[in-house]
Amino acid sequence: MHVLITGGTGYIGSTAVEIMRNQGYEITILDDCSTGHADSVPQGVRFVQGSLLNPVEICDALADVDVVMHFAGKSLVGESVEKPDLYKRVNVDGTRNLLDEMSKVGVKKMVFSSSAATYGQPQEIPIKESAIGAPTNPYGSTKLVIDQMIGEESRRRGIAAASLRYFNVAGAMHCERGWLAERHDPETHLIPNVLRSTAIDPVKIFGNDWPTPDGTCIRDYVHVIDLIEAHIKALETLTDNHHEIYNLGSGDGFSVRQIVDAASKATGYAIPTLDSARRDGDPAILIADITKARKHLDWRPTRGIDVMISDTLESIR
Ligand code: UFG
Numbered sequence: 001m002h003v004l005i006t007g008g009t010g011y012i013g014s015t016a017v018e019i020m021r022n023q024g025y026e027i028t029i030l031d032d033c034s035t036g037h038a039d040s041v042p043q044g045v046r047f048v049q050g051s052l053l054n055p056v057e058i059c060d061a062l063a064d065v066d067v068v069m070h071f072a073g074k075s076l077v078g079e080s081v082e083k084p085d086l087y088k089r090v091n092v093d094g095t096r097n098l099l100d101e102m103s104k105v106g107v108k109k110m111v112f113s114s115s116a117a118t119y120g121q122p123q124e125i126p127i128k129e130s131a132i133g134a135p136t137n138p139y140g141s142t143k144l145v146i147d148q149m150i151g152e153e154s155r156r157r158g159i160a161a162a163s164l165r166y167f168n169v170a171g172a173m174h175c176e177r178g179w180l181a182e183r184h185d186p187e188t189h190l191i192p193n194v195l196r197s198t199a200i201d202p203v204k205i206f207g208n209d210w211p212t213p214d215g216t217c218i219r220d221y222v223h224v225i226d227l228i229e230a231h232i233k234a235l236e237t238l239t240d241n242h243h244e245i246y247n248l249g250s251g252d253g254f255s256v257r258q259i260v261d262a263a264s265k266a267t268g269y270a271i272p273t274l275d276s277a278r279r280d281g282d283p284a285i286l287i288a289d290i291t292k293a294r295k296h297l298d299w300r301p302t303r304g305i306d307v308m309i310s311d312t313l314e315s316i317r
Contacts, residue, residue, distance in 0.1 A: 002026040003235070004065040004107075006052065006098065007072030008045075009036030012113065012166075014180045015173050016069060016228045017045060023232070030061035031072060037183060052094030058101040067109035067235060068102060070095065073142075076188055077117060080139035081281045091142035092149075099153050109238050110150065111231055114163040116220075116249070118144040121283035125253075126220075128289045129165070129245045137281030151243045160238035167220035167249030167288045169227055171308035172315040181315035190219070190256060191312050194263045199272050205256050207278035210285075216256035218285040220249035223303035223311075233297040249288025250301050259305070266309045 003020060007013040008029030013036065021027055021042060028046040031038075041047045050057025052072055062068075073091045074080065080087045095112075102110070117140030122131040133144040147163045154161050170191045172181035182192050190203075197203035208215040230248050254262070264271045293299045 002028070002064055002066045004028050004030060004061055004068045006030045006068065006070045007036065007113075009033055009038055009040050010071060011180070011182045011184070012169055012224055012227065013071035014040040015224045016071065016231060017042065018173060018175050018180060019225070019228045020232065021045060028061055028063075028065060030058065035184065040177075040180060042177065052090065052097055055097050055101055058098055059105065062101055062105050062107055065107055067111070067238070068098065068107060069111045069231060069235070070098060071113045073113070075115075075139065077137045077139050077281045078188055078279055080137050080142070084138035087138050087142045092145050095146045095149065099149065102159075103157060108157070108159045108240070109235075110159060110161045111234050111238070112146065112150055112161065112163045114147050114165045114245070115140060115143040116165050116167045116247070116286050116288065118147060118165060119286070121285070125285055126251060126287045126289035127247065129247055129292055136283050139281075147245060154241060154243035158241045159243075160240045161243040162234040162238060163243065163245045164231060164234060165245060165247045166227065167222055167247070167286055169224050170221045170312065171223040171225065171303060172311040173225055174311075174314070179315035181312065190259055191221075191263070191309060192316065194260055194271055195267070195309070195313050195316060197271050197273065202272035202274040203260070204274050204276035205260075206276055206282065208275050210278075212255055212284055214255050214257045217282055218253040218255045218287065220251065220253050220287045221305055221308055222249050222301055223308050226301035226303055230293060230297060230299045233299050237297060244296070246293040246297065247288040247290050248293060249290055250304070251288055251290045253285065253287040254305055262305055263309050266306070266313055
């Protein structure tokens with residue numbers, strides 16, 4: 001099977017490329033490298049350096065492809081609050097272009113990187129896929145619009161699709177070329193920031209007055225390798241005319257302080273922290289109900305928070 005992986009030079013996309021290449025899938029990558037890294041592309045993988053905003057480049061990348069795994073996009077909650085138009089253009093307009101080009105060349109299968117940010121702060125925790133979408137930031141809004149767009153495309157054109165709603169992806173993967181890990185600049189994600197914290201530049205804790213037991217936000221962390229294993233299961237179970245939505249998380253929640261404590265245990269010293277103001281756009285608690293992915297995809301995450309932290313630690317040492 002020939003898979004087009006958009007965003008295949010980024011943190012999650014490059015892990016998908018590595019795992020799927022090892023499993024014998026033929027792969028083409030489409031990435032503009034605006035946040036990814038061309039040096040992550042393995043030998044023997046076709047790489048089109050191009051943009052979702054350029055239909056000619058998309059069409060080139062789609063040559064002989066059977067299915068698209070669509071990871072490319074802007075993905076930072078904080079940045080999206082500052083630059084909502086950029087998020088709409090790249091995420092929504094870019095995906096529209098991709099779906100249009102897929103239609104022209106007859107590619108009818110897609111697995112999409114959606115997000116828990118589509119839910120906002122639902123009344124019920126853990127969050128089921130049936131929860132009403134009410135994003136608290138522009139990033140989540142773009143992902144919700146795209147999920148709806150793919151659903152419409154499935155009804156209209158019969159495409160087989162899955163939207164995978166990621167909770168907080170963490171951890172890293174070691175391969176022959178070294179570690180595939182988070183290399184964002186600037187880094188905004190909690191676990192890498194905690195592990196890079198120093199007395200001079202301590203990690204900021206965004207809010208200590210949230211309605212949670214210790215006052216810090218609670219998130220559901222899932223290891224990037226477990227996440228990609230779910231993608232492959234979703235890919236292999238795509239059904240014509242069907243668009244399925246699956247939550248991908250662990251089903252467990254950890255507060256920011258619990259992450260700092262677990263990281264202090266892993267490093268062997270107390271991680272310095274600085275209590276700071278809340279970050280715009282953050283919901284208080286996000287925990288996934290992963291029953292649907294367990295049942296329909298026969299998927300379960302096997303790597304816990306300690307593995308996510310130790311892999312990230314190894315990757316930055
Ligand atoms: N946080 C800090 N200090 C930091 C970084 C983060 O206190 O230096 C806090 C945040 O306020 C939040 C939690 O740690 O409460 C996790 O923040 P991240 O930035 O690591 O991740 P987010 O929850 O903002 O977002 C991530 C992905 C999104 C996805 C979301 C879904 O980046 O793409 O998880 O749960 F939508």
